[in-house]
Amino acid sequence: xxxxxxxxxxxxxxxxxxxxxxxxxxxxxxxxxxxxxxxxxxxxxxxxxxxxxxxxxxxxxxxxxxx
Numbered sequence: 001x002x003x004x005x006x007x008x009x010x011x012x013x014x015x016x017x018x019x020x021x022x023x024x025x026x027x028x029x030x031x032x033x034x035x036x037x038x039x040x041x042x043x044x045x046x047x048x049x050x051x052x053x054x055x056x057x058x059x060x061x062x063x064x065x066x067x
Contacts, residue, residue: 001013001045001048005047010047011047012047012048012049013047013048013049014049014051015038015042015048015049015050015051016051016053017035017038017039017050017051017052017053018035018052018053018054018055019032019035019052019053019054019055020032020055020057021054021055021056021057022057022058023058035052038050039052
């Protein structure tokens with residue numbers, strides 16, 4: 001990211017994070033921590049945009065997605 005910002009100082013950087021959806025709440029909490037850590041680290045950097053994309057691992061988890 002530092003290299004991109006140095007080469008293109010006036011350009012937005014869009015970071016896309018996958019948010020893994022699981023059936024088990026404990027597993028969901030463990031995997032979601034990684035996304036939260038990345039978002040906290042990136043949210044204060046100017047011209048950086050972070051987007052979460054839900055990714056269900058099981059058919060049951062995909063049923064929980066409401067569009």
